[in-house]
Amino acid sequence: MSSSSVKDAQTLDKNGQEIKSVGFQRFGFDCEVSLDSLRSLYLRSHYVVSASESQVQELDAKEEGHGHLTQGPNAYQSKSIFHPETQSISYTTLSRFAPVKLLPPSSRKRILVTGGAGFVGSHLVDRLMLLGHEVTVLDNFFTGSKTTVSHWVGHPNFELVRHDVVEPFMIECDQIYHLACPASPPHYQFNAVKTIKTSFMGTLNMLGLAKRTKARFLISSTSEVYGDPEVHPQPEDYWGHVNPIGPRACYDEGKRVAETLTYGFHNQDGVDVRVARIFNTYGPRMNPHDGRVVSNFIVQALRGEDMTVYGDGKQTRSFQYIHDLIDGLIALMNSDESRPVNIGNGDEFTIGEFAELVREIVEKVQAEDGVKLERRVQIVYKPIPTDDPQKRRPDTTRAKNSLQWQPRWSVRMGLEEMVRYYKAKMSEGSM
Numbered sequence: 001m002s003s004s005s006v007k008d009a010q011t012l013d014k015n016g017q018e019i020k021s022v023g024f025q026r027f028g029f030d031c032e033v034s035l036d037s038l039r040s041l042y043l044r045s046h047y048v049v050s051a052s053e054s055q056v057q058e059l060d061a062k063e064e065g066h067g068h069l070t071q072g073p074n075a076y077q078s079k080s081i082f083h084p085e086t087q088s089i090s091y092t093t094l095s096r097f098a099p100v101k102l103l104p105p106s107s108r109k110r111i112l113v114t115g116g117a118g119f120v121g122s123h124l125v126d127r128l129m130l131l132g133h134e135v136t137v138l139d140n141f142f143t144g145s146k147t148t149v150s151h152w153v154g155h156p157n158f159e160l161v162r163h164d165v166v167e168p169f170m171i172e173c174d175q176i177y178h179l180a181c182p183a184s185p186p187h188y189q190f191n192a193v194k195t196i197k198t199s200f201m202g203t204l205n206m207l208g209l210a211k212r213t214k215a216r217f218l219i220s221s222t223s224e225v226y227g228d229p230e231v232h233p234q235p236e237d238y239w240g241h242v243n244p245i246g247p248r249a250c251y252d253e254g255k256r257v258a259e260t261l262t263y264g265f266h267n268q269d270g271v272d273v274r275v276a277r278i279f280n281t282y283g284p285r286m287n288p289h290d291g292r293v294v295s296n297f298i299v300q301a302l303r304g305e306d307m308t309v310y311g312d313g314k315q316t317r318s319f320q321y322i323h324d325l326i327d328g329l330i331a332l333m334n335s336d337e338s339r340p341v342n343i344g345n346g347d348e349f350t351i352g353e354f355a356e357l358v359r360e361i362v363e364k365v366q367a368e369d370g371v372k373l374e375r376r377v378q379i380v381y382k383p384i385p386t387d388d389p390q391k392r393r394p395d396t397t398r399a400k401n402s403l404q405w406q407p408r409w410s411v412r413m414g415l416e417e418m419v420r421y422y423k424a425k426m427s428e429g430s431m
């Protein structure tokens, strides 16, 4: 497969309209960027290029000269070339970046993104950079990786700082997106005490920073604050049903106390706050081994292994594509809405149905790429883990009314892109 086959296939939204750009102009903040420019940052040609030494030299020669900067988005990347014979990858560290908007100082913001090297953070960073803002990423690389933002390292608008948010940090900034926190169950349960410390002390430090610099503060909270909900779908004024001592408590209760802190600083110190309650999100750059259901299913199906469903498969989930989430986060940050806002996709699937959809899409992509399957992967059922919620679906009325935001990507479109991303990673040998 090549990234061009993704480009050739049309990307359609839920209403069948072609998606050519993401973002929008709202609340005086323009966040629209072309899908092609954005895609070139994660579905990059180097994932599929395998080159001999002579081809590498040819590629390097072609890269000479500034004139190439007027070419399409693929021309603005440092190249990383995979050598299958030696299972190695070579990087060219040239400082050539995707074009970013040139903003007047009055609209250019200094934006701090904690956890910016993670899955959600790196997509947010791409968007903010393309829009022309100054972005500082703060990350301890516990679950994130430098490679997710390496295409910005060296750019004059970008700074990457290795730092643990549990320790105080000082910087001048206008907006803080506070995302730092492991998000997948195996990662947040790996060191439960550290997860709570990150949620509590990390948020305390970042709120202190917001108070000192008068920056607007947005926290990425989660649908897990609703626990195993008794109300369906979940509106923001539902208080939740959380087990305070179960295996998921370090994350769920950590986020709940982080929200409490956020409103404490808001009410007591006048800090300008935004709270995004994010529901299940998936997309490229998601760690394929972190045990989240979307990546599990895709990786198993691509490898031709049976797909594991925990429980009877009747529990439901809703899944939102990463670009919709980033639209929602940026809209929320720049709106006047200081109450918590659910950001998620309401299309609900049983896990069993979802497994079948993933299998169908993987088969479609494999067929398009001419891969013959030896056998159809099976869906197998295993016992359900403790405290796994049975039902989860966002009520997004508030986001619709306050932010004029609604998800645009169908689950199918998002899954197709993600399958292609993982497939390319596999053929490169890095997964």
Ligand SMILES: NC(=O)c1ccc[n+]([C@@H]2O[C@H](COP(=O)([O-])OP(=O)(O)OC[C@H]3O[C@@H](n4cnc5c(N)ncnc54)[C@H](O)[C@@H]3O)[C@@H](O)[C@H]2O)c1
Residues within 6 Å of the ligand: 114, 115, 116, 117, 118, 119, 120, 121, 138, 139, 140, 141, 142, 143, 144, 145, 163, 164, 165, 166, 178, 179, 180, 181, 182, 183, 184, 198, 202, 220, 221, 222, 223, 277, 278, 279, 280, 281, 282
């Ligand atoms: N992805 C989802 O479906 C989802 C759903 C709900 C909420 N969220 C929230 O969104 C945020 C980002 O999630 P993600 O999916 O990108 O997860 P992720 O694990 O990919 O990213 C988290 C990032 O935070 C960094 N980090 C963790 N602890 C840190 C610390 N103490 N100091 C500095 N950096 C630290 C990690 O290294 C990583 O780069 C999290 O706050 C998560 O709770 C995500």
